[in-house]
Structures are given as C-alpha cells and as structure tokens.
Amino acid sequence: MSQRDLPQDRRDFQRTKPLSRRSLLQKAGLAFGAAAVAAPRGFGFSALSVPLSSARPLPAAGFAVGSVMMQLSNYMSAARERELPAPVIEQAKHHVLDTFAAMVSGSDLPPGRVAIQFARSYGGEKVATVVASNVLCGSIEAALANGVLAHSDETDDSHAPSESHPGSSIVPASLAVGEQFGIDGMHFLRAVALGYDIGPRVGMALGGEEYRATSHRDSHSISGIFGSSAAAGCIVGLNAQQMRWLLDYASQQAAGIATWQRDPDHIEKGFVFAGGAARDGVTSALLVHSGWTGVDDALSGADNFFLAFEPGADPNVLIDKLGQQYEITLTNIKKWTVGSPIQAPLDALENLQKKHPFTADQVQKVVVRVATTEAAIVDNRDAPDISMQYMVAVMLLDKTASFRAAHDKARMQDPAVIRERAKIQLVGDAELQRRLPHREAIVELALTDGTHLTEHVTAVRGTSDNPMPREEVVAKARDLMMPVLGEQKTAALIEKVYAIEKVSNIRELRPLLQKS
Numbered sequence: 001m002s003q004r005d006l007p008q009d010r011r012d013f014q015r016t017k018p019l020s021r022r023s024l025l026q027k028a029g030l031a032f033g034a035a036a037v038a039a040p041r042g043f044g045f046s047a048l049s050v051p052l053s054s055a056r057p058l059p060a061a062g063f064a065v066g067s068v069m070m071q072l073s074n075y076m077s078a079a080r081e082r083e084l085p086a087p088v089i090e091q092a093k094h095h096v097l098d099t100f101a102a103m104v105s106g107s108d109l110p111p112g113r114v115a116i117q118f119a120r121s122y123g124g125e126k127v128a129t130v131v132a133s134n135v136l137c138g139s140i141e142a143a144l145a146n147g148v149l150a151h152s153d154e155t156d157d158s159h160a161p162s163e164s165h166p167g168s169s170i171v172p173a174s175l176a177v178g179e180q181f182g183i184d185g186m187h188f189l190r191a192v193a194l195g196y197d198i199g200p201r202v203g204m205a206l207g208g209e210e211y212r213a214t215s216h217r218d219s220h221s222i223s224g225i226f227g228s229s230a231a232a233g234c235i236v237g238l239n240a241q242q243m244r245w246l247l248d249y250a251s252q253q254a255a256g257i258a259t260w261q262r263d264p265d266h267i268e269k270g271f272v273f274a275g276g277a278a279r280d281g282v283t284s285a286l287l288v289h290s291g292w293t294g295v296d297d298a299l300s301g302a303d304n305f306f307l308a309f310e311p312g313a314d315p316n317v318l319i320d321k322l323g324q325q326y327e328i329t330l331t332n333i334k335k336w337t338v339g340s341p342i343q344a345p346l347d348a349l350e351n352l353q354k355k356h357p358f359t360a361d362q363v364q365k366v367v368v369r370v371a372t373t374e375a376a377i378v379d380n381r382d383a384p385d386i387s388m389q390y391m392v393a394v395m396l397l398d399k400t401a402s403f404r405a406a407h408d409k410a411r412m413q414d415p416a417v418i419r420e421r422a423k424i425q426l427v428g429d430a431e432l433q434r435r436l437p438h439r440e441a442i443v444e445l446a447l448t449d450g451t452h453l454t455e456h457v458t459a460v461r462g463t464s465d466n467p468m469p470r471e472e473v474v475a476k477a478r479d480l481m482m483p484v485l486g487e488q489k490t491a492a493l494i495e496k497v498y499a500i501e502k503v504s505n506i507r508e509l510r511p512l513l514q515k516s
Contacts, residue, residue, distance in 0.1 A: 065244065066300035068315045072198075073243040075322055079194040079234045080187060088326045089501070092189045094473045095157055095196070097497045098333050099150050099167035100131070100513065101477035104484050105337075105403060106152030107132030107515070111270040115148035128176040132484055132515045139176035143228070143282045146172035147275035153266060153407065154385045155337040155480065156274075159196075159327065160437035160463075162203025163212050164223035166331055168274035170195035173228035173281045177235045178506040185503030191234040196328035198318075199227020205317040206310045209437065212258060213373075215310065220273040221256025222309070228281020236289040241296075248294035249284040251305040264382065333462040333473060337403045337480070339386035341374035343462070344441030348455040349395045352445060355453075360396040360416075362447050365423050368392060369442040371435070372428030379426055384409055393420035403480055470498075484515060 084092070106112035112132070119130045124138030130145045137145075150156050150168035157167040174191045183191075203211075203223035212219040229250040233243055256276070260269040288294070298305050299315055306313040336346045345368045352358075368388060370378075378388040385391070385406040394405045397420060411417055432440050439460055445453040459465035468476075474494055481490040493512040496503065503509070 065297045066315075068318055069244060069247070069297040069299050071319045071322070072299075073240045073247070075319075076194060076198065076230055076233065076243040076246075077238060077240040079190055079230075080237060082190060084190060084193055085326075088193060088329060089189060090470070091326075091329045091331075092193050093498055093500060094333060094468075094470070095167050095328055095331065096171055096189070096192060096500070097477050097494060098157055098473060099171040100493065100497070101480040102151070102153075102156040102168065103131040103146055103149040103172070104513075105155055105480035106149040106270075107484060109152040109407065110265055111152040111267045112149045114267060115145040115152075115270070115275065119145040127180045129179060129510045129513055131513045134514055134516055139180040140279055140282050140286070142179075143173045143176040144271075144275045144279035146175065147224075147278035148267075148270040151270045151274035153337065154339045155334065155403070157331050157333050158340055159200045159203070159223075159331045160340075160439065161208050161330075162200035162223050163209045163219040163437075164200055164203045164227075165220055165273050166196050166199050166223065166227050166327075169224035169277040169281065170199060170227045170231050172274070173278040174231045174235060175506070175509075176278070177232045177282055177285060179510070181235055182505050182507060183235055185500035185506060187235065188503075188506050189500060191231040193326060193328050194234045195227040195231030196331060197322065197326060198230035199223040199225075200327045200331070201318045201320070201322075202226040205306070205313050205315055207313065209373075211310055216258050217309070218256030218258055218260065218272055221277050222254045224274060224277025225254055225280045225284075226250050228278045229284040230281075232282050232285030233288070236285050238285070238288055242288045244296050244298075245288045245292065245294035246284050248296075248298040249287055249292075250281065251298040253280040253284065254305070254309065255280075266383065330464045332460065332464075333468055333476075335461040335468060335472065335476065336391075336401050337385065337406050337476075338391050338401060339378050340439060341370055341378045342386070342388055342391050343460045344439050344457040345370065345388065345392060345443050346395055346401050347461050348441055348443035348457045349392065350400075351457070352443065352453050352455045353399055355455075356451070358445070358447060358453075360420055362449070363396055363420075363423060363445060364448050365425070365446040366392060366396070367425045367427060367442075367444040369427045369429040369432060369444075371433040371439070372430060373433060373436070374439065375426055375428035384412055387412070388426050389421045389424045390417065392424050393417045396420050396423075485512075 107116065116130055116133045116135060119137050119141050120135050122141050124141050126136035128137060128139045128142035130137060130142055131149055147169050150172055151165060156165050158165050170192055174188055178188050200223055203219045208219060229246050233246045238246055256272045260272045263269050306315055334343060336343055378386050380389050381387040390412050391401055395401050397416060398405060440458050442456045462468045477494060478490055489512055496509060496512060
C-alpha cells in the first residue's frame with residue numbers, strides 16, 4: 001500500500017513519529033479505531049455492553065470513536081454501580097486512610113501551610129473541606145489545597161510502573177467533589193478505585209520512568225490529572241459519551257515538566273505531583289457535568305493526545321486487564337515516610353537489626369547499593385526525607401525512621417548524625433538499575449569486630465509483593481495524624497474509613513478531618 005492510499009490519520013502518524021522512539025510493534029499498537037479490541041473478562045465487565053444512546057452524531061469530517069476509547073468510556077461510566085471485589089475494597093480503604101494521613105501530617109510542613117493559606121484567602125463557595133484546618137471552600141480550590149497537603153513530603157503512596165503518586169491527587173479530587181455532591185461512602189470508594197485504574201494506565205501507556213526521563217515532562221502530573229478526572233467524573237455520574245469529553249478536557253489540561261527536581265522547598269513538587277492534577281481533574285468533571293461538550297475521541301485520530309505527548313505510546317495499555325487487574329492493589333504504601341529509593345535500604349537495615357542486633361558505634365562501614373538513577377535522586381540531598389545518607393544514619397542511631405526524624409532538618413547537623421553519615425557509601429548499581437521498576441537494595445555492614453552482614457531486599461515493605469496488613473497501615477496513619485488531630489479524633493477517623501461503606505454522606509468525614 002502506498003502512502004497515498006493510507007487514511008489521513010495514518011499518514012499523519014507515519015509522517016510525525018520518530019523512528020527511534022519505539023519498536024514497529026508499538027507503532028502498530030497506536031489505535032485509531034480501525035481495529036476492534038476484544039473486551040477483557042473479569043469483575044464487572046457488564047460495563048462494556050452499556051448502550052451509548054446518549055452519544056451525539058459525529059460530524060461528517062470527524063473520526064469514528066476508536067475501540068480503546070469506546071471500551072474505556074463504557075467502563076468508566078459504569079464504575080459508579082460496579083461491585084468491587086472484597087480485596088480491592090480493603091486496599092481502597094488502606095489508600096484512602098494513607099492519603100488522609102499524608103494530608104494531615106502535611107499540614108505542619110511548608111507546602112501544606114501555604115496550601116491552606118491559599119484556600120483561606122481565595123474563598124469560594126463553602127462546599128468542601130481543606131484538611132487539618134477550619135477552611136471550607138469550593139471543590140476546585142479544596143482539591144488543589146488537599147493535593148498539595150498530600151504531597152507536602154514523601155509520605156503518600158506511589159505506583160512504580162507509571163512513575164506516579166496516584167493517591168495524592170485522586171483522593172483529594174474525590175473528597176472535594178464527593179462533599180459537593182453529597183455521595184455515600186461506597187460511591188466514594190468506587191470512584192477512588194476507578195481513578196487508580198485510569199491514571200496509572202495513562203502513565204504506563206506513555207512509558208513510565210523512561211517517558212519522564214526522555215521527554216522532560218512529568219509523568220506524575222499527567223497520570224494524576226487523568227486519574228482525578230476519572231474519579232470526579234464517576235462521582236458526578238457522567239455517562240459514556242460525557243466520559244469521552246471528560247478525557248478530552250483532561251488531555252487538554254495535561255501538563256507538568258521535570259523542573260520540579262530543582263525545587264528546594266517541595267512546594268512546586270506538591271503542586272505538580274498532586275495539587276494541580278487534582279484541581280484540573282475536578283475542573284474537567286464539573287465542566288462536562290455543567291453541559292460542556294468536546295471531542296469524542298482525544299486518544300485517536302488527527303492531533304490526538306498520544307501524538308502530542310508520545311507518538312510511540314501504546315494506547316491498548318489503557319484497557320489491558322481493565323476490570324481484572326485493579327491498579328490500586330498494585331500501588332505501594334510506604335512504610336517509611338521518606339523518598340521511594342530509600343525504602344528498601346531502611347527495610348534492609350531493619351531486617352539486619354532483627355537477625356543480628358547491633359548498635360551504631362559497632363558499625364564501621366555501611367555500603368548501600370540501589371539502582372543508578374535512584375542513587376542520583378537521594379545522594380546527600382539537603383532535604384532530610386530524601387537524603388539517603390541522613391536517613392540511614394538515623395536508622396543506625398534510632399533503629400527506626402520516624403516521620404519526625406525524616407523532617408528534622410536541624411538534626412542533619414547533629415554531630416552524632418554527621419559521625420554516622422561518614423560511614424555510609426552510596427553506590428549506584430547497574431544490575432539493580434536493570435531490575436527497575438522493582439526498587440531493590442543491597443546493604444552491606446562491616447562491624448568493628450570483623451563481622452560482615454549483607455541483606456538484599458527484593459520486595460519493599462508496602463508493595464504488592466510484600467504488602468502491609470491493616471494493622472501496619474493503621475499504625476503509620478496513627479503516627480502521622482495524632483500530633484495534629486489528637487488521639488480521639490484520629491481513632492474516630494480510622495474507624496470511619498474502615499467502615500466507609502456504611503457512610504451515607506461523605507460529609508460525615510468533615511468534622512474528623514478538620515482542625516479548629
């Protein structure tokens with residue numbers, strides 16, 4: 001077939017796609033609606049047979065809605081009523097509580113303080129809660145503020161394959177719109193689970209960490225806006241046609257560049273990773289709910305989202321195992337409130353301490369091996385929670401790594417900490433680099449009596465391969481929230497989250513999340 005014989009959208013694709021970006025197979029995977037994709041089987045897939053009686057007629061010059069968009073929008077529109085498997089419900093509760101805890105603890109950090117101040121000064125209709133404050137405001141502003149609160153530091157959850165932090169944008173967006181519309185607890189959980197299904201799949205379709213590294217765009221922000229849009233769209237009850245428009249507006253607002261890596265205060269990072277994405281997701285849903293229309297398929301056809309952001313992307317990832325594999329069950333909850341590359345080394349030190357107890361003064365040398373790109377992120381950083389050497393020193397001294405220690409910048413100059421830091425060698429390991437996105441670590445200890453200890457962590461605590469049970473998630477949340485909310489309110493909030501299916505109106509959480 002000659003170039004002239006190809007449809008216009010295929011010619012546009014062949015003309016613009018760089019040959020070096022992905023394989024020919026990935027080129028073929030870019031769906032423009034020409035080929036039908038079989039609907040996956042699994043939980044709740046009656047959604048894919050929902051009739052699109054509300055779909056508007058396409059203009060004569062338009063593109064047909066592609067099979068990826070058709071399946072995706074049908075799945076999204078049916079999520080409000082779809083039964084979730086019991087393990088997914090339990091995981092959703094874990095992630096909601098973990099994100100609430102990140103918001104509450106973030107309120108005492110600089111990004112959280114400026115986020116609350118913004119919401120307080122901006123005003124707006126008093127329909128949504130700004131966590132750990134007495135501020136009520138509009139849902140768009142609340143989503144922004146609570147998103148920044150949730151990623152005021154490195155406490156929130158993360159999804160490694162998509163290089164995203166889903167909870168810090170999806171949960172704030174769901175809470176804000178959920179309060180505005182007065183939804184019940186089960187509807188809230190289903191919206192959150194849908195957000196995790198959609199946002200990370202967009203990040204994976206783009207290429208995850210490789211995409212972030214080569215494009216200089218921010219995968220966290222892009223995944224976050226699609227996840228937040230999906231969750232908010234579920235809450236306001238959009239049908240399949242409206243979900244397609246929702247994804248169009250999410251595509252138009254997708255943004256974020258990797259300059260956040262130069263942000264010394266974590267404020268811009270909180271906005272890029274979470275606050276901005278939550279705000280834009282809520283905006284997308286409210287625009288469509290109020291009557292706005294848009295393009296029927298922004299994921300295929302001329303000038304589509306993938307052509308603009310990554311021509312070598314594979315849109316079929318968006319529907320791969322959809323309804324069978326719930327991404328919320330594959331999202332990590334951090335045991336330690338530090339940067340992700342530091343998680344495995346802290347696990348290793350804790351394991352070694354249990355097997356062969358030692359004190360800091362018995363340690364002569366520590367060699368920490370992580371992936372090369374991971375080492376670069378956390379090598380002697382100024383911020384305590386993303387400094388490998390500081391956090392390992394704290395672990396040697398305290399035999400744990402508390403939230404307080406991870407945010408005690410003054411302690412970085414403590415002579416005892418400086419003495420331990422001098423023993424620590426961080427090594428970027430090429431073999432561990434090849435194993436990403438599995439964040440592994442090897443920690444080697446040389447003790448003063450000549451003993452050598454080694455621990456290789458292949459599954460970080462809190463990942464799907466080594467999950468934290470409810471009691472550990474609760475213990476972490478309690479540690480983060482009690483200093484801010486107090487013991488009684490913290491206990492009541494934890495109890496309410498784990499019985500959220502009995503909540504008739506999500507606004508019942510408001511007095512437990514507020515701080516006078």
